[in-house]
């Protein structure tokens with residue numbers, strides 16, 4: 001007979017203590033004091049719910065457009081979770097670093113220049129941890145890692161990202177990060193340019209070039225966050241697809257980050273840095 005639903009490992013509380021998304025808890029029994037930036041947004045609202053539901057964390061401050069960042073420090077936030085917008089996230093991060101507040105950042109828009117600016121802020125002796133994670137969904141994190149592993153074995157690689165039509169940026173941060181990982185892996189392996197005989201194209205038909213990889217952005221009503229990485233070589237293709245069907249998919253990763261950021265001073269890019277991947 002199959003297990004009754006209550007015995008299936010769907011409820012996080014029923015998982016064994018070595019489940020890979022449950023890091024060791026800090027020794028203090030006080031809840032982690034969390035500030036949420038962009039708390040009224042689609043992701044921010046989900047983060048508030050997830051933190052409030054966690055037994056070892058509490059929301060002590062919420063900051064939205066028009067509110068003063070000082071509210072985070074006044075409330076004694078130890079960690080800030082930022083899901084705002086690429087336009088404002090750098091100012092938010094600077095405030096956190098200057099005020100000794102750890103930062104877990106999901107907001108997109110981080111290119112190499114922005115990352116090196118944040119790294120400079122944290123030099124020479126970082127007092128806080130800053131995690132910038134293009135995607136907190138476990139499958140998306142794995143998919144990026146798998147893409148990095150696969151990159152050297154294929155002649156061609158392109159990324160298709162599909163999102164809800166309210167998304168303001170394109171390509172997605174996840175797609176851009178995936179494209180950069182593939183580019184770096186191909187470079188490290190000495191793989192040559194991708195075959196592509198296109199000579200005529202309507203503007204945009206071949207997507208945007210991120211590193212050496214073409215990225216195609218679709219905005220489709222009814223979708224949340226989805227990505228395909230398509231690899232090909234003579235006689236075979238490999239497609240890595242991930243689908244976030246609900247924003248709750250990002251929450252185990254966000255909580256992992258909130259619990260782990262204290263023990264990772266300095267800048268980390270990608271949730272995989274907090275996982276045993």
Ligand SMILES: NC(=O)C1=CN([C@@H]2O[C@H](COP(=O)(O)OP(=O)(O)OC[C@H]3O[C@@H](n4cnc5c(N)ncnc54)[C@H](OP(=O)(O)O)[C@@H]3O)[C@@H](O)[C@H]2O)C=CC1
Pocket residue numbers: 037038039040041042043044063064065066083084085086088105106107108109133134135136137173250
């Ligand atoms: N890393 C990951 O796993 C994920 C990352 N994201 C990224 O997170 C970001 C937010 O996405 P989403 O929640 O869908 O977007 P929303 O537009 O729903 O939310 C953004 C929120 O930030 C608020 N905001 C704007 N400026 C400020 C400010 N200066 N201080 C505080 N709050 C501010 C906005 O307020 P107002 O509307 O009043 O301007 C809004 O409520 C995007 O960059 C997205 O790509 C999204 C999903 C997963």
Ligand SMILES: O=C(O)C1=N[C@H](C(=O)O)C[C@H](O)C1
Pocket residue numbers: 108134135163164167168171172173174175224225226
């Ligand atoms: O805006 C979104 O929704 C998402 N943004 C992130 C991105 O730009 O990659 C993560 C996820 O794709 C959802």
